Amino acid sequence: MEFRKLGILDAILKVIEEERFEKPSEIQTKAIPLVISGKDVIAGSATGSGKTLVMGSAIIQESEKGQKIQSLVLTPTRELAEQVARALKQFSKYKHLDVAAVYGGVGINPQIDHLRRADVVVGTPGRLLDHLERRTIDLSHLKILVLDEADRMLDMGFIEDVEKIISQCPKKRQTLLFSATISQDIDYLVNNYMNNPIKVSAEVYVDPSKLKQAYFEVQDNLKFSLLAHFLKNEQAGLVMVFCNTRKTVDFVAKNLKSAGMDAVAIHGGLTQQRRTRQLEHFHSKNAYILVCTDVAARGLDIKGVSHVYNYDIPRDSKEYVHRIGRTARAGKEGKVLNLLTERDHDNFSNVLRNNDVEVVKEETPRVERLMIRRDEPRGRGGFRHGPRRHGQGSHGGPRRHGFRKGPRSHDSGSHEGPRRHGPGSHGGPRRHGFRKGPGSHDPERHSGSPERGDSRSQDPRRHGSHQRPRFRGHHSR
Numbered sequence: 001m002e003f004r005k006l007g008i009l010d011a012i013l014k015v016i017e018e019e020r021f022e023k024p025s026e027i028q029t030k031a032i033p034l035v036i037s038g039k040d041v042i043a044g045s046a047t048g049s050g051k052t053l054v055m056g057s058a059i060i061q062e063s064e065k066g067q068k069i070q071s072l073v074l075t076p077t078r079e080l081a082e083q084v085a086r087a088l089k090q091f092s093k094y095k096h097l098d099v100a101a102v103y104g105g106v107g108i109n110p111q112i113d114h115l116r117r118a119d120v121v122v123g124t125p126g127r128l129l130d131h132l133e134r135r136t137i138d139l140s141h142l143k144i145l146v147l148d149e150a151d152r153m154l155d156m157g158f159i160e161d162v163e164k165i166i167s168q169c170p171k172k173r174q175t176l177l178f179s180a181t182i183s184q185d186i187d188y189l190v191n192n193y194m195n196n197p198i199k200v201s202a203e204v205y206v207d208p209s210k211l212k213q214a215y216f217e218v219q220d221n222l223k224f225s226l227l228a229h230f231l232k233n234e235q236a237g238l239v240m241v242f243c244n245t246r247k248t249v250d251f252v253a254k255n256l257k258s259a260g261m262d263a264v265a266i267h268g269g270l271t272q273q274r275r276t277r278q279l280e281h282f283h284s285k286n287a288y289i290l291v292c293t294d295v296a297a298r299g300l301d302i303k304g305v306s307h308v309y310n311y312d313i314p315r316d317s318k319e320y321v322h323r324i325g326r327t328a329r330a331g332k333e334g335k336v337l338n339l340l341t342e343r344d345h346d347n348f349s350n351v352l353r354n355n356d357v358e359v360v361k362e363e364t365p366r367v368e369r370l371m372i373r374r375d376e377p378r379g380r381g382g383f384r385h386g387p388r389r390h391g392q393g394s395h396g397g398p399r400r401h402g403f404r405k406g407p408r409s410h411d412s413g414s415h416e417g418p419r420r421h422g423p424g425s426h427g428g429p430r431r432h433g434f435r436k437g438p439g440s441h442d443p444e445r446h447s448g449s450p451e452r453g454d455s456r457s458q459d460p461r462r463h464g465s466h467q468r469p470r471f472r473g474h475h476s477r
Contacts, residue, residue: 006032009061011094016053019090025050027202032057035176040194042177044201051178052087055146058174060092063119068141072169073122074162076153077298078103078272079279084148085122092120102137103127105272112136125153125161132168139168150179150186152298155316159185166193181318211328213359215338215348222369223341224252227311228259229367230337231289237306238282241291242323244312251374252311253291258373263289266297294319302326310338313347317354324357 002023003016024032027045034041035058045051059071073088075081085101092099100114102123108130115121115137121128131137145166147153153162175194179186190197218226231239243249246267253265264278264287279300282290290302294314305327314320327334338359340348352359 006057007036008032008057009036012053012057012060012091014094015091024053025202027051027200028054030200030202034198034200035174036061038174040175040197042179042182042190042194042197042199044180044182044199045178049202051148052084053091055084055144055148055176055178056088056091058176059088059120059144059146060095060097062143062174063092063095063097065096065098065119066117067119069115069118069121069137069139070141071120071144071146072128072139072142072165073120073146073148074128074153074165075122075124075148076156076158077295078105078124079275079300080149080298081122081124082276083301088120088122102131103272104130108134125158125165128165129161132165139165140170142169142173144174144176145169147175147177147179147189149298150177150189151181151183152322154183154185154189155318156295159189162189163193180322208328210331210333211324211336212334213324213336213338213357214362215340215359216362216364217340218364220341220343222367223311223339224255224372225367225370226339226364227252227309228256228261228370229365230309231256231261234307234335237288238285238302238304239289239307239309240297240302240305240323240326241289241309241311242297242314243291243293244315246293248312249291249293255370255373256289256291259370261289262287263291266290266292268293268295294322297326298322303329304332305329306332306334308334308336310336313338313340313344313351315347317347317350320351320357321355 003021004013006024006029008016026049027043028050031041031043031051031054035054038058043051043054045054055073059073063070073081073084075084081101081103085099088097089099097119098114098117099120099122100111100118102111102115102121104124104127108127111127111131112134115131121137128137132139147162175197177186177190177194177197216226227241241252241263243252246269249265249267253263256263264282266275266278270278281287282302290297291311294316308323308327310320310323314323324334324336327336336359338344338348351357
């Protein structure tokens with residue numbers, strides 16, 4: 001058995017045999033011998049590459065039941081925390097380790113009870129800081145600290161939060177960092193909080209030869225109709241449709257359902273219970289279309305995705321690479337279809353300029369304009385005005401006298417109970433003036449009307465300072 005050659009603990013090997021894993025992935029082959037020998041490791045790896053077994057090999061080897069919290073895994077989102085916790089529970093079942101998942105959007109008291117007996121904790125920065133402030137978590141016995149999807153965690157504005165958590169960990173520890181990209185902030189963490197780390201990386205998980213990328217020019221009022229046309233006529237497995245805002249996610253998902261297609265929506269404005277229910281519905285194959293924001297999709301390992309649709313082109317060009325990495329995996333073919341209206345051109349230009357991608361222009365098919373459901377009245381210019389209906393806004397719930405109610409907006413976890421050092425914001429704590437600027441912490445929230453100008457700041461007609469770029473039929477960078 002190839003896994004045995006890596007030096008993995010027998011208790012883990014037994015689970016690997018039961019799960020019928022055939023052979024280790026590239027990142028597992030390179031990193032597991034290093035982590036079980038106690039080295040600090042920086043692993044370049046994407047979601048779905050097998051990194052959980054890498055961290056699990058060290059965590060399960062070094063942790064013993066009933067000896068306080070010995071390992072901590074930090075993740076950017078609730079879903080990833082749940083996913084990693086489930087995997088660690090499975091891999092450690094013959095050592096009987098108690099693994100606690102800690103994140104916002106759910107009650108804090110059951111977590112407090114669980115933390116008293118936990119051996120391993122997986123959680124989001126916001127809720128972990130809550131527990132540290134309440135003194136309901138003790139990290140003084142920690143042996144291993146893992147920063148999972150560190151680049152995304154820092155992109156979401158968590159660097160100060162991560163540093164606060166690290167400051168509560170023993171200096172003598174093993175630190176593992178997993179990241180798809182190495183940014184300046186990542187270098188800062190490495191230089192300040194890791195001990196002679198060894199870098200390993202795996203080849204891109206997506207097979208470029210199996211991936212077809214195309215873009216289609218479409219009028220704004222036909223964009224949804226074009227998406228529905230493709231979904232009805234393309235032979236597809238599971239499908240992911242990416243939007244830039246929660247409002248657009250809800251708009252697309254509701255109208256796809258009205259058109260008779262099985263679609264579920266995932267974004268940070270949903271309660272944790274509803275998000276979990278939606279994902280279970282999708283994974284059970286009862287629905288084959290997942291409409292989501294980048295923030296909500298981070299860390300979700302979804303297998304069998306044949307098509308990725310960019311209903312909106314991402315504002316951050318790096319997100320495009322993460323999106324297309326969802327398909328053409330493990331030797332399977334995949335398609336990425338970009339739907340471009342005039343307001344998408346600036347973002348699309350950035351994608352082509354900043355990434356080594358090959359996107360071909362294809363002729364837009366003639367489509368019938370579908371009737372579109374709108375749950376709010378539209379004001380002048382297509383934007384909505386007037387009072388919001390219950391649950392229909394893009395900001396997590398109805399407004400009352402200027403206050404926001406309902407689940408907090410950030411995917412990493414909302415906070416129950418009073419703040420001790422300030423009110424916090426959007427589920428990731430922004431204490432002591434750490435917010436990096438307006439809008440930087442919650443990329444999902446800024447939205448306009450889905451079909452008539454999602455992003456006002458991106459519409460060149462509103463500012464008169466941008467000309468519409470002209471795209472040729474073939475792009476290669």
